[in-house]
Every structure is written in structure tokens, then in C-alpha cells.
Amino acid sequence: MSNKQFSGKSAIVTGATRGIGKAIALELAKRGANVAFNYSKSAGEADKLKTEIEGLGVKAFAAQCDVGQTDSAADFVKQAKEEFGTIDFLVNNAGITRDQLILRMKEEDWDAVIDTNLKGAWNFSKAVLRPMMKNESGGSILNISSISGVVGMLGQSNYSASKAGMIGLTKSLAKEIASRKITVNALALGLIETEMAAEMNSEYREKILEQIPLKRLGNVQEVAEIACFMLSDAAAYITGQVIQADGGLAM
Numbered sequence: 001m002s003n004k005q006f007s008g009k010s011a012i013v014t015g016a017t018r019g020i021g022k023a024i025a026l027e028l029a030k031r032g033a034n035v036a037f038n039y040s041k042s043a044g045e046a047d048k049l050k051t052e053i054e055g056l057g058v059k060a061f062a063a064q065c066d067v068g069q070t071d072s073a074a075d076f077v078k079q080a081k082e083e084f085g086t087i088d089f090l091v092n093n094a095g096i097t098r099d100q101l102i103l104r105m106k107e108e109d110w111d112a113v114i115d116t117n118l119k120g121a122w123n124f125s126k127a128v129l130r131p132m133m134k135n136e137s138g139g140s141i142l143n144i145s146s147i148s149g150v151v152g153m154l155g156q157s158n159y160s161a162s163k164a165g166m167i168g169l170t171k172s173l174a175k176e177i178a179s180r181k182i183t184v185n186a187l188a189l190g191l192i193e194t195e196m197a198a199e200m201n202s203e204y205r206e207k208i209l210e211q212i213p214l215k216r217l218g219n220v221q222e223v224a225e226i227a228c229f230m231l232s233d234a235a236a237y238i239t240g241q242v243i244q245a246d247g248g249l250a251m
């Protein structure tokens, strides 16, 4: 076994075919963890990532699984556990936006965002708890939230509610399972350069950029490094916390 930081550990990252999830999955693999990840539509990207992760000398497991479906989430976790033997880390990353002012927002846009972002995180957290509780060294869950859930954002009543919900989920779960040596934390991200951020109206994006004290968007590698720190033993005494990585936007 190699002596990398996460050698012998196994992680699940939800929604890792691109963007932040992909960067976190690769960084975990580079540091020696086996990585299981799911996706909704992008089977081709998932195959490529699986090969890339295996090329780093660790095991990879990938499957299509809608995070919002409770039974599918439980099945995915069961399969990952069978592949790897243990589950030490969970990163609830899968997320979508369906931005619209509330008067024009359709009920299906509310439901889709809440089901994916919030119920998805609940589904996966619930499913990993039993395997994690069996680990002598416990485990760590990281929820990828947003400053939209902390301060609210125009046109994001559904998304802000889902991301604020993830923060509540983080704190409740942290209290419930701290005695089992499982930590639960959240990252409240500002604007990070991914396809999701590229969908934003360019005028609105410029306006937000002006308000970011560091005067730039974040990048996925920066998020991956923070995520690995939060999952690592170095952060073992941090639980129930929301770490804002937003260039100072929401301070």
C-alpha cells in the first residue's frame, strides 16, 4: 500500500462528471483514496473519469444514479461498499439550478432543485451512515452548499432554500453522529468557474464580480483542496461548520 494521505480510504462523490465534483474526485484519488461517483446523464464523461481515476492507481466505481431517488441512492452506496469494503468519506456535491423570479418559477423547477440538492444530500447521508459507523476511525461527510443559502440570491428561491437546507442538515447530522466519530461540515461556495456558473446571465455575473473583494471567480482546484482538508484527519476536530469559500463576497 502506498503512503499517500488517503491510502486505504474510500470516498463517494455525488455528481462528479464535471466541474467541482470531478475536481474533488480526482484530488481524492491523487491522494490515494478509492473513489465511487455517480451521475445523472453524462455516461461518456463518467467512463472517461473512471479510467482517469484508475490510472492514478486506486479503485473507481461509477454508476448512473439520480441522487433524488432514495432507493437508487441506497443501492449505489451498497454497491460502492461491496467494491471497496469501507466508505470513509461522502461528498454531497450533485446539484442543479433552475433560476427564475418566484412569480415565474414553475412548481416543477422548485421540486427538481429541492429533490436533487437537498433530498439528494439527505438520501446519501442516510445511506452511508451504517457503513461509516462500522469504521473504527469514523468518517466524514462534506456538503457542497452555497453562499446563496447563507445570504439569498435574486431568482434563486428554490436554489437558496435547498442550499440553506443543506446547512441545517449539516448541523443536525453533526450533532446526531458526533459520538460515532463522524464529522459533518459544509462548504458555502461563492462563484466558481464551472459550466453551472457559465449559465449565469453575463450582466449579472459582471455585477457580482465587482462585489467580490478578491476580484475573481474561484476555481475547482481550490475547492478540491479545501474539500480534502475538511475530509482529512487535520480537520478531525471540526464538525457542524460552514466554511465560506467565496473570495470574501458574503462576509
Ligand code: NDP
Pocket (backbone or CB within 6 Å): 014, 015, 016, 017, 018, 019, 020, 021, 038, 039, 040, 041, 042, 043, 065, 066, 067, 068, 092, 093, 094, 095, 096, 116, 144, 145, 146, 147, 188, 189, 190, 191, 192, 193, 194, 195, 196, 197
Ligand atoms: P455542474 O453543473 O458543472 O455539475 C453538476 C454535476 O452534478 C454533474 O456531474 C451532473 O451529472 C451531476 N448531477 C446533476 N443532477 C444530478 C442528479 N439528479 N443525480 C446525480 N448527479 C447529478 O455543477 P458545479 O460543478 O458547478 O457544482 C457542483 C456543486 O457545487 C453543486 O451542488 C452546486 O450547487 C455547488 N455550487 C457551485 C457553484 C458554482 O459557482 N459553480 C457555487 C456554489 C455552489 P450529469 O452531467 O450526468 O447531469
